[in-house]
Amino acid sequence: MAWRMSTRTPASVAAGLMAVVLVGGAVVLPAYASFELLGELSILLTMLVLAQFWNLLAHHAGLVSLGQQAFVGIGAYGLFAAVIAYRLDPLPAILVGGASALVLAIPVAVLALRLGSVQFAIGTWVFAEAVRLGVTQWNAAGGGADLSLPLEAREGMLGADWVGATFDVEAAAARDILVYWSALALAVLTVGFVYRLLRTSGGLGMTAARVDLVTAQSVGVRPARMRWMVFLAAAFGTGVAGALIFLQGARVAPDTAFDMVQWTICVIFIVVIGGLGTIEGPILGVLAFYFLQRALVGYGDWLLAVLSVLAIAFMLFAPRGLWGIVHAATGLQLFPTRRRLVRNRGEVPPKKAAGN
């Protein structure tokens, strides 16, 4: 066989190598960085996870959700319940948070996945509001008041001793390092998962179905199963992110855990500014968010308004976002999903047979 299918480009190979270096650097970063920076990076990495999943849902699966805060919140409460009621170690309890979100996502999916797009957006929002109100009134969950993680659970976190000894830091700092590593692992796994999914035929078919359902169906694409899978995966990842965010703060309340502005609206603006429909977009968007936040220190209540104005401007004048501008100027693609035929290495191009 002289030809094979590939999505690889020179830029993507370089990007892959650079990603390995970057992630490697990020893993050993706690030895050099201040704890303030680590805390900020943890938040940004979890925001990146939320943004990747929202983009996957909205752009590729055509599922515009306004209710992702339900999964952030239930992920946080899942973790707190596992740690407080069942004395689980906080680190494995992060996965309980993800699992709680996954379980919650099943009834949402049953109800919402057969709806039209407007009904889906509003339905997910109302569902999230109903869950928030339910948790607020549920006495076992604090009845609307704050819940705190017990100190001994936080200090005795799995691996905290080892981290404390290795980096020569106190217990609280060791916990922050563990949370940072978990956030890093989650972000890397999320980007890897989304990239892998978008290169499978199922993933490509799903995106095609969003653009033109009838044509996609006529060539055999059946998006329904993929959309189920993507919705549940996004709920799980969002739940894990929620668990991590509130593990870092060690305190949770319904209004912050189920905050639509923070966990859905902000995330939507990040995706729009960075660039809808790409993996690079949300990464750039989160970076833009970080620098905006720094630039607006002291004017915190303007941040959201500035984000909205930027998002409106991008939607009108550059609907592909920051990454769209970079891509148009350079042709660069770090996570290419387009399949191309390439010649196998070392083989001589076949000559045109004469007289045939």
Place this chain on the structure above:
Amino acid sequence: MIWVETVMQGVTLGGLYALFAAGLYLVLGVMRLANLAHGAFIVLAAYVILLLASLLEIGPLLAALIAAPALFAAGWLLQRLLLNRLLGEDILPPLLVTLGLSIVIQTGLEKGLSAQSRRISPGPLETATVEVGPAVVSLLPLLSLGSAVLVVLVLQWVALRTATGRALRAISDDPATASMVGISPPRLLAGVTGVSLVVATIAALHAGTLAEFQPASGTAYLIIAFEAVLIGGLGSPWGALAGGIVLGVAQTAGAALDPEWEVLAGHVAFLAVLLVRPRGLFPRASG
């Protein structure tokens, strides 16, 4: 006979919700535009009425009459300059832009006028009541139900009996073909959004006199407006009224059981209707 009063209260509350919904129904029905800024515009209109009434020392009704053309112009410009460029198969671009707009309006009101709760004084009407059968109902909620019925009747009449309504139904069914036979969607659609904000002004007059509001109230208005429209379905403006009443009755019934369940009961009713009838009680024949 407590439940009779509960239902009556729910129905009149539903009238207010139908007013929230009617303006939204218009843009969603004609151009499939999910205007996430509709709630913020209702709050904006309420502040305009409040300011006009206190600056000019006039009654709220007169203030609303002055505010309405201004809101019409705002809607007209919004559609002409912004939203017309974003309409298409994909609901995402207009949805994102109106989401951003709602945040901008809310922040602007908070920064310009403070986040404090305000109320439009209804004057002597505040304590007026009327007897309806066995129940005694206060007049203000009843007036909002009357306004809602009136708005729905007007919308229905325009849609079915006028040339403009015929053109709008054509655009709603198939914008490309409609423009081929000489209907000019950009200007008509600008008018539709303008009228939708006039309806928002009527909603603001009632919401602002019935209860306190603040810049952040837009979110609560918006979720109720969408719930009512989607319960009702996009087939008829009567759907918005029906949806509003379903929500209002669910909320007052929930509150009768436990005051904390009021809002939750409305959400549960919405989700239940969507489970049984995904396209609402009065769905469109097609699309």
